[in-house]
Amino acid sequence: MSAGLPESVEATQRLLAAGGYVADRALATTVHLSLVMGRPLFLEGEPGTGKTEIAKVLAAQLPRRLVRLQCYDGLDLSAAAYEWNHAQQLMAIRLAEASGSAQDRASLERGIYDRRFLQERPLLQALTGDPAVLLIDELDRADEPFEAFLLEILADFQVTVPELGTIRAVTPPVVVITSNRTREVHDAIRRRCLYHWVDYPDAARERAILKIRAPGVPERLSAEVVAFVQKLRSGDFFKLPGVAETIDWAAALAALDAQELEPATVDETLGVLLKYQDDIAKLRGAEAAKLVAEAKAAT
Ligand SMILES: Nc1ncnc2c1ncn2[C@@H]1O[C@H](COP(=O)(O)OP(=O)(O)O)[C@@H](O)[C@H]1O
């Protein structure tokens, strides 16, 4: 095992906890295996369930630098891996010409396809330099041709630049891939990874998360907020609140000096929890009051 990696599932769980991340045993096991086996971690789940956060916490705790590639529609090689700096290449040619040192065409060409003129983007940055945690965030937003290119990197931790050759990782990065599952990521990528579905936390874990992430919130309010959100998640809404929304809502209520849930304050702060007008309209009033009563009964 490489130096600096946790020695057991428990040690991995403690490492995540030290970074403020509450992981259940199954998640800690997958993270641990991915670290010791040197295999990419593929985390899939609803938005706001703590996928991106795992990569950030791992980087902070290992510690390693975090290299983040945010995926989007149209993401290509030049934004993800590398790009030749044409302006600098042109300048180098002009300078060679002006100084009279312009040699034959072949050596000039060799000269401009030099590492100096290669602009490194996240995928290449993660392979060169100090050991890194590479976060490939929301891969489902990129298009499929991009996945094909990713395969080379994930399989061999190397990037091939046609004009230059193959650049291999000095220390393979810890790779974390996330997807919000707006489409299915290709089998070939999945096969190279260890997979974990990141679900919404149960009530006990969500209370533990609030304790760490919103420490100023009164105990009773915290418990009621969690019970409320847990019940809300079994309802039929367009977008369910993630853990991030639970944290925000608890902090918002605490900022309003609430000690416990009350229907009026809940109605006034629903925009912290739900982000679509139809969802808010559906919950406001009688439905919210009913959930408040149920949340209090459950705590
Ligand atoms: N298990 C957890 N432990 C601690 N904080 C968490 C956990 N899950 C989620 N969070 C909090 O929720 C926020 C949103 O999580 P994030 O990783 O951005 O979600 P995702 O990437 O799945 O959309 C994080 O910033 C973090 O504060």
Ligand SMILES: [Mg+2]
């Ligand atoms: Mg995310």
